[in-house]
Amino acid sequence: MYAVILGKNPKLSEAEFHAFTNRFGIKVKIIEASRNWIVFESSKKIEHLFHKLGGSLKLVKIVGEGEESIQELTYSKLFTVSIYGKEDWKLWRKLGSQIKKTFKSEGSAKFFKPAKVYAMPSELILKGFPETKDFVFIYGEKLWVGETIKITDPFELKKLDVERPVQRAIFSIPPRLARIMVNLTEVRQGNFLDPFCGIGTIVQEFILQGLNAYGSDSDPKAIRGAKENLKWLKKEFRVKKTAHLEVCDARKLKRCFRIKFDAIVTEPWLGKPLKYNPTRGEAIQMANQLDRFYYQVFDSFRDVLKRNGRVVFVFPAYKLKDGRIYRKERRWVEKLGFEVLAKYTDFEERHKVVRDIHVLRFKG
Ligand SMILES: C[S@@+](CC[C@H](N)C(=O)[O-])C[C@H]1O[C@@H](n2cnc3c(N)ncnc32)[C@H](O)[C@@H]1O
Known part of the structure; x- marks a missing residue:
C-alpha cells in the first residue's frame, strides 16, 4: 500500500495523479483520500514512474496502521517525522521519541525538526534523503504509518526554470505546471x-518525457x-531527442505542420x-476580446489534431477587485467539435490572471 502527498494546489495535483495512472496504465485502488493525500493500493510500477508527476510531493510506502506499526520502520541514524491530518507539535515530538526508542537496539538515532509538522522535499534533500529518512503519519479515518520512498525534486524543477540561458519571468509557465x-x-x-x-x-517537458516534441x-x-534553451537542456539533462520548432501563427497551424498531433498542450x-x-465588467470585456482570438486558434487546432486528440489549454480567468474570481463559460468550443473533459484553476498569489486549465477531446 502507498500514499501520495499532494502539492500546493491539491485539487489539480489529485486530478493529475488520476490522469497519470490512466496514462501509464497503473491500476489503482483508492483506500482513503483527503484534501492533501491519497492512500491507495497499486503495483510497484508507481515507484518507477513517480518522478513523472509534477504536482505531488512524496510517495510513501505504508508499513501499517496504528502507532504500533512504528515497530515496522527501518532503522536510520538520522530521520524526521511528518504528520498529516493534524497540526500538533507535541504529538510530533512524542512520535519522534518513540521511534528513537524503538531503534535503540540497532544503534543511536537522531531526529530533526522540519519547518512545519511535516517535511518538504527540499528539506529532505538538504538533510541527505534517502539515507536520512522521513517517517510519515497520516491521520485519516485510520492512522496510516509509512516511510517516504520517493520525492519530487524541487531543485531539478528549479534548475529547469532559472538556469536556462534564456528567461522570460512574467510570461513563462512553471515547469511543475508544464509537467x-x-x-x-x-x-x-x-x-x-x-x-x-x-x-x-x-516543449522542454515533452523532450524530457521522450515525446515527439513540436513547438511554435x-x-x-x-x-x-x-x-x-533546448540546446542547454540536451547538454544538462543528457537527452537525445530534439524538438521541431517553427515560427508560426497559432491561427494558421496547417501552413506550418504537415503531421497530425495526438495532443496539444499550451498556455x-x-x-x-x-x-x-479588474472589476467584473472589465474582466468580461477582456475575456470576450481574447475569446475572438481563441476561437480562431481552436479552429486551427481542428486542422492539425488527430481524431480523439487531447488539448490541455490555459484560458484566463480573473481575480476581481472584490476578491471573487471571474471564469467565463465557453460554449463555442463544443460547437467547434471539442468536448470539455475537465476544468481546473491554478492561481499564483502575485498574478491577477488565474489559469483556467481546460482538458478537451477533439471529437473530429
Ligand atoms: C504566455 S506566452 C507562452 C509562454 C510559454 N509557455 C513559456 O513558458 O515560455 C504566450 C506566447 O504566445 C505568443 N503568441 C502571441 N500571439 C500568437 C499567435 N497569434 N500565434 C502564435 N504565438 C503567439 C507570444 O509570442 C508568447 O510567446
Whole structure:
C-alpha cells in the first residue's frame, strides 16, 4: 500500500495523479483520500514512474496502521517525522521519541525538526534523503504509518526554470505546471505540440518525457530563445531527442505542420499583464476580446489534431477587485467539435490572471 502527498494546489495535483495512472496504465485502488493525500493500493510500477508527476510531493510506502506499526520502520541514524491530518507539535515530538526508542537496539538515532509538522522535499534533500529518512503519519479515518520512498525534486524543477540561458519571468509557465499539463492529456506517447511555446518550457517537458516534441510561436525571438534553451537542456539533462520548432501563427497551424498531433498542450497569449485587479465588467470585456482570438486558434487546432486528440489549454480567468474570481463559460468550443473533459484553476498569489486549465477531446 502507498500514499501520495499532494502539492500546493491539491485539487489539480489529485486530478493529475488520476490522469497519470490512466496514462501509464497503473491500476489503482483508492483506500482513503483527503484534501492533501491519497492512500491507495497499486503495483510497484508507481515507484518507477513517480518522478513523472509534477504536482505531488512524496510517495510513501505504508508499513501499517496504528502507532504500533512504528515497530515496522527501518532503522536510520538520522530521520524526521511528518504528520498529516493534524497540526500538533507535541504529538510530533512524542512520535519522534518513540521511534528513537524503538531503534535503540540497532544503534543511536537522531531526529530533526522540519519547518512545519511535516517535511518538504527540499528539506529532505538538504538533510541527505534517502539515507536520512522521513517517517510519515497520516491521520485519516485510520492512522496510516509509512516511510517516504520517493520525492519530487524541487531543485531539478528549479534548475529547469532559472538556469536556462534564456528567461522570460512574467510570461513563462512553471515547469511543475508544464509537467502536470502533459499528464492531464492522458496521452502516453506520440506527437505533442505547443503552438504558443515562447521560450519553450512545455516543449522542454515533452523532450524530457521522450515525446515527439513540436513547438511554435509567432515571435521569431521567442523561437530563437527556445532553441537556445533546448540546446542547454540536451547538454544538462543528457537527452537525445530534439524538438521541431517553427515560427508560426497559432491561427494558421496547417501552413506550418504537415503531421497530425495526438495532443496539444499550451498556455497561449493571456492578454497584457494586469497592474490591478479588474472589476467584473472589465474582466468580461477582456475575456470576450481574447475569446475572438481563441476561437480562431481552436479552429486551427481542428486542422492539425488527430481524431480523439487531447488539448490541455490555459484560458484566463480573473481575480476581481472584490476578491471573487471571474471564469467565463465557453460554449463555442463544443460547437467547434471539442468536448470539455475537465476544468481546473491554478492561481499564483502575485498574478491577477488565474489559469483556467481546460482538458478537451477533439471529437473530429
Ligand atoms: C504566455 S506566452 C507562452 C509562454 C510559454 N509557455 C513559456 O513558458 O515560455 C504566450 C506566447 O504566445 C505568443 N503568441 C502571441 N500571439 C500568437 C499567435 N497569434 N500565434 C502564435 N504565438 C503567439 C507570444 O509570442 C508568447 O510567446
